[in-house]
Amino acid sequence: MDFAFTEEQELMRATVREFCEKEITSEKIREWEETLDFMPQDVWDKAAAMGLFAASIPEEYGGEGADMVTAMVGFEEISKASTAVALGVGATIGFGTRPIVELGTGEQKKEFLPQIAEGKLRFALALTEPAGGTDILGAISTYADSDGDDFVINGQKTYITGAHVADYLTTVAITDRENTKRAHALSIIMVPADTPGIEIRTIPKVSTHCCGSCEIFYGDVRVPKTNLLGTLNNGWYDVLSTLNPERIGVAMISVGLAERVFEDCLAYSKQREAFGKPIGQFMIIQHYLADMAVGIENARNLVYKCAWLADSGRPYHVEATMAGLYASQMALDAATVGMEIFGGYGVTMEADIQRYWRDSQQMVFSPISNEMSKNFIAQCYGLPKSF
Ligand SMILES: Cc1cc2nc3c(=O)[nH]c(=O)nc-3n(C[C@H](O)[C@H](O)[C@H](O)COP(=O)(O)OP(=O)(O)OC[C@H]3O[C@@H](n4cnc5c(N)ncnc54)[C@H](O)[C@@H]3O)c2cc1C
Missing domain, CATH: 2.40.110.10 (Butyryl-CoA Dehydrogenase, subunit A, domain 2)
Structure with missing residues (x-):
């Protein structure tokens, strides 16, 4: 086994990270969350120019033909920058690009994919x-x-x-x-x-x-x-097959969110003092952070494993459901503990942790509720349908 990313994947990470550090900063997100119901058009256009939408599209239709692992490397960076932006771009990739690549006729591919690659079309x-x-x-x-x-x-x-x-x-x-x-x-x-x-x-x-x-x-x-x-x-079966990649994407959104929670909590625990020392010196805060780090590592590995399974043509529907379930609960737990680490400041609208916490509520039931994910996983191990 090789857990290392390729040079191409590292380049993807560096490119998207640089883009996010410039275009999707915390300051901008705070403003967009107050004033917008979708990411600004110019940021969408810049993301398209960077190749974000082209990445998952086959080369013959104007894309870059990146595999799922490479696409997820870029998506992890977007997810870390903003859950809302990741959902916004993810909808077009998940509900436009992937179903058309998988199910579309030759005509549909020719018509839609080059336009999606250029950022000219959005899907829901x-x-x-x-x-x-x-x-x-x-x-x-x-x-x-x-x-x-x-x-x-x-x-x-x-x-x-x-x-x-x-x-x-x-x-x-x-x-x-x-x-x-x-x-x-x-x-x-x-x-x-x-x-x-x-x-x-x-x-x-x-x-x-x-x-x-x-x-x-x-x-x-x-x-x-x-x-x-x-x-x-046959739309039910067709849609189910395209929802598996979506589950990987949504799981990655949760991973990105939790990574952000961890970074902010780590920084705050080093800076905020109580009883004459940084709160990060108290064992309980250290354990909170250690739990987060373990959860992130596990969820991230599971998400990349799903992407690797998809790239190698193996089935991954069970793992994708596990990834969505585990990552969303892990992100919600991390954000909830994060609120505690931030104390009173956490509930003010000035602190980003309250946004992470609010956003983390969504992923535990969308696109599929965690209860239903558990039903499905149990059935995959031969148990009878419980509903
Ligand atoms: C912000 C947001 C974005 C969304 N985006 C999209 C989108 O882009 N496209 C789209 O089509 N949908 C979208 N959804 C819908 C999402 O997929 C549904 O909310 C989700 O499938 C749950 O359905 P529900 O909300 O109707 O809950 P319900 O089906 O009413 O379920 C309510 C509760 O009952 C539980 N429950 C139900 N049946 C069982 C069972 N058999 N066993 C155990 N527990 C059970 C559920 O787990 C849940 O806790 C979005 C939802 C939200 C809130």
């Missing part, structure tokens, strides 16, 4: 519905009915990350009304967000202010059938 995944996200098959009631060469979509989605700034809504809808087995009745359709009949509203939330989440209302939304992604009525 519209899967969750108001009746429930965990039991999506039981909850889904958005229909895409066939009408000549078009689908006509009616329904509602909720909590959709970045829908308000997306060019395309990667929408999962029922395309076979007759089939009572929902898993065989869904399809994925790339819906241009400016299609008449679409209404999008952002939902105020506690976490990741500068990456808005939205409700989407579809009223007789007409989309050409050429926008079908993957196979008609």
